[in-house]
Amino acid sequence: MITGTTQLLGVMGYPIEHSLSPVMHNAAIAALGIDYVYLPLLVSPENLAVAVAGCGAIGLQGFNVTIPHKQAIIPLLSEVSDLAQAIGAVNTVYRTAQGWGGTNTDVTGFLAPLLDFKKGRLEDGTAVILGNGGAARAVVAGCQQLNCAQIQVVGRNNEKLQAFLQSWEAPLSANLTVHTWDKLSALLPQADLLVNTTPIGMYPQLDASPLTAAEMAMLPAEAIAYDLIYRPRPTLFLQQAQAQGCMTLDGLEMLVQQGAAALSLWLQQDQRLQSDWRLQSDQQLQPQSVPVEIMRRSLLQQLG
Template identity: 40%
Template sequence: MKKLYGVIGSPIQHSMSPLIHNDAFLQLGIDAHYHAFHVLPKDLEAAVVGLKALGVAGFNVTIPHKKAIIPLLDEVDNTALKIGAVNTVVNENGKWTGYNTDGPGYVAALKQITATENKHILIIGAGGAARAILYSLVKEPGAKVDIFNRTPEKAQHLIEEFSLQGTSRAVTMAEVVGNMPNYDVIVQTTSVGMHPHIEDSPVQIATLKKNAIVSDIIYNPLETDLLKQAKLKGAITQNGVQMFVYQAALAFQYWTNRVPDVHRMEKIVTERLGGTTC
């Protein structure tokens, strides 16, 4: 019998998850189907019960349900609890178990372009994506992470919550500008620069050092203004497509114990967004 997987969120109609997961099932000869389910916040509890009743084998969770779903699950992985968000749910012998693949997926994507040990890193933003990425990045040996947020108190709270006072700092815009030549990696986690506001940029990078890594988790547009400016400075840039596909690949592995072709996933997403791949 064909297994059913999916993603729940609101809005959900533009999700590219069905494209990459259904293609991966086909490529690996797995008899399964992945479907996007539009679930409003008021219907979340009923949806979780209904998905279990239907015998759904697993599903992804996206905005606005990543936090709200936690108390509705039978078990939650420790990483997801620390991050405070679940983006992947697995049906484990009739029990819903929640995981978070956003942070590990981001680090896996970053490792495609650079080693992550002993890096001085700037994270821009202190929201849900920043939480997941910070939690995973600080596990890398020798990582030193600064956080810039428009509300400095929110960045400081995040540092204290994760007990990172010895390795992380909440920095002001002036400190970001002053420290810019020292950063090895800059990670942009906010919505600044996303379509339709494609001319916006969260920070100025005039003194960015050559060969720094600038990573923006936005993938619409494929190249934000921040990435354009970084490229002009000689930086190595990465958009959000790789994070998207690596977190998806980890979810796929949780469900099937099979490893999908991540590069094929990346090609599908990039081409759908109007870009080209090598």
């Protein structure tokens, strides 16, 4: 029930009607029994600055940022976390004394389903990343945290690839190389982790994949294939990898975990909730529990 004291959260993008974030966040809010609501915020690029100011004026507690605003919003923020600065993208915005602050929880989301493999094949392994857009930036940072020995980013435009490479600073630039698409046949046999960050294969392109069947056949059966797309499930890319005998992951868990990290951050800032959240020895409020499983189930139900 929305009341006169209901606190507002949301997700800002253009378009926004495809977003599943309101589904999972409102499911979590209901489970926690807190007086919040999470709304879709349709904001065109030319209206971004006025929308961010307006969110502050009407008292939003925080919001997520999705395509195409993750980079454009940075100059509008009073503070940006070190991680978000290094990646060059913000996906979570929170209140500060000076205005709005921004961070990036996409790395947390990307890493979540991979952590079980950190001590195994991925540490000191080779990651091949398809695409060099905004989503690839969080993946590069995540692969650095996994201690991948080689991080190879593959794209179709060499000028954009070189700009992507030059945009990184140490330590995130360590072990990072870029390659044009025609080099895939040499890269795929080395891959321990193959990540699709492109939109190829996203609904409604059910019969599309960034790789041909012949290219996917070059991937070792022991490799992990990870598609950031979560609709359809599975994508053709993951079907191709499954035919190779590879372990496969889609983007659903990344969506859940980045959302849970954002919700945790916002709720830690709510003075009304502090009696329900415990103060740790480092004097930082930590959530007793964000209902991750409920968030996950709500998405699975929505996706059918």
